[in-house]
Amino acid sequence: MVTTVVKAGGAREPYSRxxxxxxxxxxxxxxxxxxxxxxxxxxxxxxxxxxxxIYARVLGxxxxxxxxxxxxxxxxxxxxxxxxxxxPFEKYVARLFERMGYSARTNVVARGRxxxxxxxxxxxxxxxxxxxxCKYHNSPGIKVDVKVALYVHARYLDLSGQFDEAWxxxxxxxxxxxxxxxxxxxxxxxxxxxxAQGLEALVERYRLYPITVLPSLSEERRRKLLASxxxxxxxxxxxGAEGLRELAxxxxxxxxxxxxxxxxxxxxxxxxxx
Numbered sequence: 001m002v003t004t005v006v007k008a009g010g011a012r013e014p015y016s017r018x019x020x021x022x023x024x025x026x027x028x029x030x031x032x033x034x035x036x037x038x039x040x041x042x043x044x045x046x047x048x049x050x051x052x053x054i055y056a057r058v059l060g061x062x063x064x065x066x067x068x069x070x071x072x073x074x075x076x077x078x079x080x081x082x083x084x085x086x087x088p089f090e091k092y093v094a095r096l097f098e099r100m101g102y103s104a105r106t107n108v109v110a111r112g113r114x115x116x117x118x119x120x121x122x123x124x125x126x127x128x129x130x131x132x133x134c135k136y137h138n139s140p141g142i143k144v145d146v147k148v149a150l151y152v153h154a155r156y157l158d159l160s161g162q163f164d165e166a167w168x169x170x171x172x173x174x175x176x177x178x179x180x181x182x183x184x185x186x187x188x189x190x191x192x193x194x195x196a197q198g199l200e201a202l203v204e205r206y207r208l209y210p211i212t213v214l215p216s217l218s219e220e221r222r223r224k225l226l227a228s229x230x231x232x233x234x235x236x237x238x239x240g241a242e243g244l245r246e247l248a249x250x251x252x253x254x255x256x257x258x259x260x261x262x263x264x265x266x267x268x269x270x271x272x273x274x
Contacts, residue, residue: 003045005054008141015045020054027072028268029062037061051140063215068264071213075203076192078213079171080138081222088226089136090120092210093169095232097123097132099206112158121169130165130188131155137172144170144191146177153185171199209233209265216257224248233262 003015017038024034041057055077062070082088087106094104102125110117110131121132133152135144148168156166167188168174174182174191182189192199203209210232211217211225225248230236239247241255250258 004048006048006050008051008139009143010141012048015042015049015054017042020058024058024062024073027062027069029066029069033065037065067261068268071209071215071261071265072268074213074215075209076140076171076200078210079199080140081212082171082210082226082231083136083138088231089171090134091229091231092208093132093134094121094123096169096202096206096208097121097125099208100202101125102130110159110162112155112162113160114158117155117159128164129162130167131159131163132167132169135168135170135172137170140172140192142172144168144172144174144178144189146175146181149178149181149185149187149189152187153181156187169199207234207266211236211262213265214258214261216254216261218254221248221250221254221258233266236262237266 004012005015006012020041021031021034021038024037025031029037037058040061041054059070059073062073079089079092082092090106094106097104102123104121104123106121108119108122108131110119110122119131120134123130123132133148133155135148152166152168156163165188167190168178168182169190170192172192174189174194179189179194181187189195190199190202211230212222213233214236217225221244225231225236225244228247230239230247236244237259241252241259244250244255244258245252
């Protein structure tokens with residue numbers, strides 16, 4: 001019997017052992033250990049299963065056997081928790097550009113030839129100036145479509161002469177049509193698995209893990225930290241346990257547990273991303 005996987009967007013596809021195994025080894029799990037987890041996940045799979053259910057099974061096993069790698073495996077879902085309104089994702093993108101060598105600001109107002117524009121991120125460095133349209137989604141099934149690429153290109157044209165580049169940055173994927181149009185008109189796109197070294201690879205390269213990747217961080221603490229501009233693990237580690245208690249109201253045991261988790265993931269060697 002071939003198991004059918006129902007993806008977040010509703011599409012159905014046959015279950016693939018190879019894809020699951022590859023996602024685990026990309027996170028740094030030795031192939032033998034990854035195969036053991038895959039075999040356990042496959043045990044008792046029904047005729048139809050959602051991708052979320054498979055993800056939950058894998059994550060549970062990873063957190064038991066390789067906690068740090070379990071945290072890394074959760075990065076994609078963690079980026080989807082930089083909400084609900086999406087502003088923390090804009091701050092996260094600004095931090096990413098800073099790691100890339102730019103100075104960056106969020107929520108910048110710029111006057112175009114025809115109208116005024118509210119830009120999510122403006123970054124400058126190396127004699128170049130760019131703006132980024134940030135598209136945050138809280139579900140992996142939502143993709144950036146060609147309408148977004150058309151909109152960003154129109155903005156770029158109206159702001160002609162003020163910027164050298166326009167970017168679309170999203171925490172999910174882009175449609176083939178959106179990618180093709182952006183490439184044709186020279187708009188840069190950074191998405192999950194796009195380009196070949198996409199957002200997931202930059203998270204690893206620059207050690208830019210969002211605080212939402214930590215399983216011990218409660219929803220209440222998450223909201224307070226994000227509202228205070230604490231978006232990535234570096235911010236959290238600078239705060240330390242005492243700062244976490246003061247800023248987010250964590251009790252001493254909770255604060256120590258969260259900081260220890262943050263240190264655990266920071267000690268991992270960079271990989272290509274899960």
